[in-house]
Amino acid sequence: MEPSRQIMWNIGSRAFLDIATFVATASLLAGFIVRIGIWRRGNTGNPLGNRRSRLSTALRAIFNQKGMIRGRIYLVMHRCVFYGMLILFAGSVLVALEMHFGLHFLKGASYLAFSLILDMAGLSVLVGTALAAYKRYVIRPERLESRAMDAILLVMLALVALSGFLVKGQRLFATSDPWAIWSPVGNAVSFLLGKIIPRENAAGIHAALWYGHAALAFSLIVLIPWTKLLHFLAIPLNYYLSLPWAERASLAATPAGFVSLSGTVADCTRKQLVEADACIACGRCKKLCSIHHGGMPSAPVTMMKNLKMLIHGTKFNSAQVGSVIDEPSLWSCTACRSCEDRCPMNGAHATRIVDIRRVLIGGGPAPETAVARFKENEAGLAGAKDRQTRLDGDSDVYVWPGCREEKQGQTAALKTLLKLLSNAGLNATVLEPPACCGGPVRRLGNESLFQRNASANIDYLKTIQKKTIITPCPHCFNTLKNEYPQLGGNFQVMHHTRYLAGLLSQGKVRTTGNLPIKAAFHDPCFLGRYNAEFAAPRALINSVKDLTLLDMKHSRMKSFCCGSGGGTVIEAVALTNGRKLLRQAVKEGAEAVITSCPYCRETLAAAALKECPETPTRILDIMEILNPGGVHETSINEATLN
Secondary structure, three states, X not given: OOOEOOOOOOOOOOHHHHHHHHHHHHHHHHHHHHHHHHHOOOEOOOOOOOXXXXXXXXXXXXXXXXXXXXXXXXXXXXXXXXXXXXXHHHHHHHHHHHHHHOOOOOEHHHHHHHHHHHHHHHHHHHHHHHXXXXXXXXXXXXXXXXXXXXXXXHHHHHHHHHHHHHHHHHHHHHHOOOOHHHOHHHHHHHHHHXXXXXXXXXXXXXXXXXXXXXXXXXXXXXXXXXXXXXXXXHHHHHHHOOXXXXXXXXXXXXXXXXXOOOOEHHHOEHHHHHHHHHOOOOOHHHOOOHHHHOOOOOOHHHHHHHHHHHHHOOOOOOEHHHHOEOHHHHHHOOOOOHHHHHOOOOOOHHHHHHHHHHHHHHHOOOOXXXXXXXXXXXXXXXXXXXXXXXXXXXXXXXXXXXXXXXXXXXXXXXXHHHHHHHHOOOOEEEOOOOOOOOHHHHHOOOHHHHHHHHHHHHHHHHHHOOOEEEEOOHHHHHHHHHHHHHHOOOOEEEEHHHHHHHHHHOOOOOOOOEOOOEEEEEXXXXXXXXOOOOHHHHHHHHOOEOOEEEOOOOOHHHOXXXXXXXXXXXXXXXXXXXXXXXXXXXXXXXXXXEEOOHHHHHHHHHHHHHOOOOOOOEEEEHHHHOOOOOOOHHHHHHOEOO
């Protein structure tokens, strides 16, 4: 006898199945049409290009999920549910094809494999939902919000799989299926049911279970476009609409321009509206968020929830400031992009916040601190032409000092950098750019001022376009490397740690100093998260004799923001974030914190001095520990903060 089974055994009429399929499909399509209609109300945003690459990225994220879901247990959980439901759905489609079109491919070895695979898929769903319930209701991470609908959807997923096994088990028991061993879970259920149910009642109970299972499965399908299950569609679409990580570092203005926008929900791009429905409120964006840790009421997840309520209520004329995000939270964001790195739906939250700031700067008031920064920048830019000097292009390397170094003169850090370059036999010239790089003012929303700064600097640098420019400031590095090319400024820019690490590997740089302490390295956001430069600073630090480098839990892509990035204008928020970072370093045994960003050093020093008397006594720039003459006590005392 060839292995097979009768489709619709013990059910008879297909009427219920046909009606339920029609209703579920109609509801699904209606829901998708409504949601897509909402998304299409947004503006088109930046042209994306390279559709094939974006599609490939989206497919890899969805089917591999490794870059989308963080944490080994969570990844297993999500894969179990995703692949389990996908296989069960595919199995239902195969049965439907055989039932409606008379195709008889579920027989013989293919039927046995089909039975085994579907059993494993159903078991996978049960394991995944159990892990999800354990995470949500036993571990209960602070970042995760639990609502009634979350529990309902989890229970429904589990019941669909469980009721499927009950239906199969009851059928196997009632028919004494000789091929039951190929359905190991169903066979086990059949064995248990045989202990408690008389055989003469088996057919009636099977029919009741079948209708219950079908009702549950179709109800779940009906709910997809109207609940957070919509992320099945919205997340892949959001990945497809996303720019690559490196390209998003530029935060380019939208084609519509920032001045003409009214700042309402209707001004959101289509991608931003898709993000609202793609967000599953997992709260991962809060874990390292400078807004959240700064004590502000909002976080990216709050923005998503607020936006979702507005668009579902068709309140497209609502102002984003006040409705989507409150003003203090808006100006607390450091654009560190930790939220974007942790976001499973690939949300561009920093870009969204900068776009909202552009609206305020273009047509309304801005915080006094931001206005003061703009005026300071304007004043410096006003005299740019008078300071313009033509570069001869004869030097081996050019050093872009950055605003912090420029204001303070040649600090010990800059002097050390120049000395290391000189010892390596290189002729270095310190640049005197006519203006700030413009990165901070761009993130504060003043796009026109950024472009004026960039234009002046590009004109200044054009004669050394083929020469290497190095800078100790990650903000300047990111701006010159990733943002100036948009305006025609293509320069060979490196962060000074990368350049020195290259010289170190060639034996041209030798660090003769020694510092017998345990130190943690703080990865600056604009060097690490924005530009994936993690190895070079550590190579330099590890070259220092007697220094023990500790890798903090929150380092590299998971680094805490110091609180000063992205043109932050609320000092209290910056200090709160800096204090949290330093306390974490102390907890992990660090006696000093080293960084390779002047903004980070300044903020961490202020946080230690004003807020954290119990923190490490040393906040050091990476150049301070590379002093060719050794790190002297006077150098250490300069970095002592309590």
